[in-house]
Amino acid sequence: MIELKGIAAASGISIGPAYKIGKEELVIEREPIKEQDIPIQIQLFEESLIKTRREIIELQKRIGLEMGQEEAEIFDAHLLVLEDRMLIEEVISRLKKEKVNVAYIFSGVLKKYIDVFSKIEDEYLKERIADINDVGKRILRHLLGKEKKSLGDLKEKVIVVAHDLSPSDTAAMHKQLVSAFVTDIGGKTSHTAIMAKSLEIPAVVGVEEATVKIKPSDLLIVDGNKGIVIIDPDEKTLQIYGQEEERLKGIAQRFLSVKDAPAATIDGRTIDIYANIEFPDEVPSVKLHGAMGIGLYRTEFFYMNRKDLPLEEEHYQAYKYVAEEMKPYSVIIRTLDLGGDKFLSQFEIPSEMQPFLGWRAIRFCLARPDIFKLQLRAILRASVHGNLKLMYPMISGIEELEQANRILEEAKEELRNKGIPFNNDIPVGAMIEVPSAAMTADILAKQADFFSIGTNDLIQYSLAVDRVNEKVAYLYEPAHPAVLRLIKNIIDAAHNAHIKVGMCGEMAGEPSFALMLLGLGLDEFSMPPQVIPELKYIIRCVTFKQAQEIAHQALMLSTGREVEEFSHAKLNEVLK
Amino acid sequence: MALIRKKIVVKNKQGLHARPAALFVQVANKFDSRITVSNDKEEVNGKSIMGILMLGAEKGTLIVIEADGEDAHSAISELEKIISAEEEK
Known part of the structure; x- marks a missing residue:
């Protein structure tokens, strides 16, 4: 038995025979x-x-x-x-x-x-x-004039061992026959790592001399959690890993088994589990993973990497497609959120000392009603094709919300005058991602049909941490008591005003926070499609009462770290 | 016709050899102008990914972009935005 160390590039455990791919010599x-x-x-x-x-x-x-x-x-x-x-x-x-x-x-x-x-x-x-x-x-x-020999010829399930894997190698493989990757070189961002993650198989990369030490058909254990490859394991090791592999497989299976079931707690509280998307072509993946709607449809891509401005028709066609495909489920379109860390190529924007505190998102849109109204008209026109809602990013106070709504009314008026149909009652929400909005959520709730909490910005603003600055990254704590209290305040204010509140930041897709957020009363979770089955599974494992108790206890802790450890422990208890 | 030359400091954290390099070349290729980029040692074709990567401009390097042609003006202003963006999107 030989143990080789490498870099854990994609998690999971796999046991099987090695299949070596030699370097191609031309x-x-x-x-x-x-x-x-x-x-x-x-x-x-x-x-x-x-x-x-x-x-x-x-x-x-x-x-x-x-x-x-x-x-x-x-x-x-x-x-x-x-x-x-x-x-x-x-x-x-x-x-x-x-x-x-x-x-x-x-x-x-x-x-x-x-x-x-x-x-x-x-x-x-x-x-x-x-x-x-x-x-x-x-x-x-x-x-x-040579033809390529590729992994396309695989017949049995194997662990692929190579010096390095190129995108064309992996693309040509029969995915269902590959159970793990091991490579001599590469890092966490190498193609091998990216491919392994999207195939959901383990990978250990940067294993020095893997291709020298591993012989064809050697029995291997690949531990993608720890970054270890074991050649020719002994009985005992094999047994331990065999059990672990089964356990992990079982968990994955359990998640998938509920993907189309409703996300309801044992005592019957139903939660909306939605997906975040950026491009219309993500819709199939949204459906595949069992999302009951789209909680965040980002619209910045219309403006990226081009010199001219997008036409109203381009917006409209994309929104119409997504609305029709997702019908009868809701689709929440976020209006333009340019600025901050999002590059925009069409406008002369002076560079700012603190772009995240600068001229961005709704501030930009209110200053450029021409651009804003064009998007609003497109959303309104598409609203007759499905269940569309819209929300404004980065609202910091009631005046901005009112001003945005006035422009929306103008857009409606223009369509009315032209006799173009639209849903006059399209629900309009506010994203709550600025501490001032979180603290005045009760005031905003009077003018909004729903809230969506954007945690990434809310955390960065309330903890005063630039989330892209490595030196202070350790301070970026989603579970910081200040953040939890703000979230609780937003949810309570929304419920007092009888409106629903969702969350579309990264925190909503983090399994360990699911119970706490559920307990705080969050109505809708929106996340990357791949995480949906797991979140559903977690919600189906508890009663709402249990979750409330977990939230209650979490709110009494004094540091983000404590909250994180507590949430993790509770999740493990529930999943047992 | 216009020939415009501009000195710019690379602000992007990854320098001009990460994704911004690819973006730079893609944008450069949209323009008809001849575009060259140089540091104190070399001058390369701004429409070539190999060239830009070859330059290996780190964050903080001073480079000179030169555009020659009808659309030189807008080419320079677009390319400058990429180089002076502090973070990739």
């Missing part, structure tokens, strides 16, 4: 060519680029469908390399000058870049080297 010979062959070689190069491009786009599409947009975006960097003028021009000019085969020249140029990049100390750049290598190999394969 042999490239230097062959002088004649003057008249130069155009042929250039053509070969161009065709290879086109073929590679087609291949990558195909792969990107497939991954987008199988694993989501975020994973597919990895290939954007690949395409950039492929279209790189500097690289292409250098190959062609050297080809003309040196008169040797293009494969040889290309591999030389590629190597030159990789050598330079390897010398720069940067985590992200190291991962990009893998991208460049990956694209480079694809192009070379086409230049040499």
